Amino acid sequence: DARVTQTPRHKVTEMGQEVTMRCQPILGHNTVFWYRQTMMQGLELLAYFRNRAPLDDSGMPKDRFSAEMPDATLATLKIQPSEPRDSAVYFCASGFTLGGSTDTQYFGPGTRLTVL
Amino acid sequence: EDQVTQSPEALRLQEGESSSLNCSYTVSGLRGLFWYRQDPGKGPEFLFTLYSAGEEKEKERLKATLTKKESFLHITAPKPEDSATYLCAVDNDMRFGAGTRLTVKP
Numbered sequence: 001d002a003r004v005t006q007t008p009r010h011k012v013t014e015m016g017q018e019v020t021m022r023c024q025p026i027l028g029h030n031t032v033f034w035y036r037q038t039m040m041q042g043l044e045l046l047a048y049f050r051n052r053a054p055l056d057d058s059g060m061p062k063d064r065f066s067a068e069m070p071d072a073t074l075a076t077l078k079i080q081p082s083e084p085r086d087s088a089v090y091f092c093a094s095g096f097t098l099g100g101s102t103d104t105q106y107f108g109p110g111t112r113l114t115v116l
Numbered sequence: 117e118d119q120v121t122q123s124p125e126a127l128r129l130q131e132g133e134s135s136s137l138n139c140s141y142t143v144s145g146l147r148g149l150f151w152y153r154q155d156p157g158k159g160p161e162f163l164f165t166l167y168s169a170g171e172e173k174e175k176e177r178l179k180a181t182l183t184k185k186e187s188f189l190h191i192t193a194p195k196p197e198d199s200a201t202y203l204c205a206v207d208n209d210m211r212f213g214a215g216t217r218l219t220v221k222p
Contacts, residue, residue: 033210042215045209101147
């Protein structure tokens with residue numbers, strides 16, 4: 001049963017520290033998404049990659065967030081320095097895109113980040 | 117700016133009491149509309165993708181429909197295990213609605 005995996009599942013850190021979240025997409029999927037979910041803002045798209053190339057990161061605070069996909073099996077989201085307002089659940093999702101449309105996205109279990 | 121609005125925010129039903137959830141959107145040239153189910157502490161789980169007005173898809177007690185301005189998720193004879201938050205999103209910029217929190221009482 002193929003699924004998206006994310007590590008760590010929970011992370012508590014102090015303000016100013018670097019945080020790295022990892023995602024392993026489903027094998028064969030060519031598009032990877034990063035989302036953030038909070039009670040106030042709901043689910044927001046931060047960035048996405050297609051065939052490992054970044055296509056859109058307009059949802060990310062550029063000064064502190066960065067997303068990369070070093071290979072087809074790993075996507076990373078890094079926050080440096082972290083701030084309390086970054087506390088949220090971060091989801092990775094993967095899917096297969098053909099002709100500009102992603103038919104289905106499969107979400108991982110999320111990383112719950114708490115910045116003190 | 118594209119908008120996705122879901123209503124109601126919360127819905128409480130008795131087991132077996134059918135109802136509908138609404139997702140209205142303002143998007144030029146809709147590429148696709150998704151419905152997801154999210155249980156507490158978990159990631160959203162894919163339910164349906166709809167592409168064009170008039171399209172319908174069904175899965176067990178759920179049926180999703182699409183018009184040019186909105187989508188409905190119809191729940192027929194719901195069971196307590198259907199309790200969850202239901203999210204819709206448009207494919208154009210993966211903008212999600214705030215969700216409808218559904219509770220089905222036995």
